[in-house]
Amino acid sequence: MIHYTCDRCKRQINTDSQTRFIVQIDIQTASEHAEAEFEDDVDHLNELHQILEGTHESVLAGNDESETSHSGRYDLCSECYRQFLKNPLGRDTVLALGFSNN
Numbered sequence: 338m339i340h341y342t343c344d345r346c347k348r349q350i351n352t353d354s355q356t357r358f359i360v361q362i363d364i365q366t367a368s369e370h371a372e373a374e375f376e377d378d379v380d381h382l383n384e385l386h387q388i389l390e391g392t393h394e395s396v397l398a399g400n401d402e403s404e405t406s407h408s409g410r411y412d413l414c415s416e417c418y419r420q421f422l423k424n425p426l427g428r429d430t431v432l433a434l435g436f437s438n439n
């Protein structure tokens with residue numbers, strides 16, 4: 338029996354009786370290259386060739402991944418999973434309700 342710990346509430350998840358949910362977060366900076374992918378396939382293919390040929394190195398080296406992207410994997414218990422679905426971006430619910438008081 339393997340015990341997992343919920344990364345949100347720190348409770349143990351007993352996978353024999355509880356469902357363990359895995360949330361994978363992959364955040365990337367939306368660059369001009371990503372936008373061009375939809376508009377100009379030729380440029381994108383050319384860029385791929387440059388990467389394969391190693392001529393794209395300088396661009397990749399200048400890309401500080403710690404600042405422009407983030408990825409993580411989190412275990413959640415079923416309760417925290419429900420809470421996460423309600424508010425995946427961690428928005429302040431008080432602010433959201435505040436619109437009606439304007």
Ligand SMILES: [Zn+2]
Nearest residue numbers: 343346414417
């Ligand atoms: Zn939890």
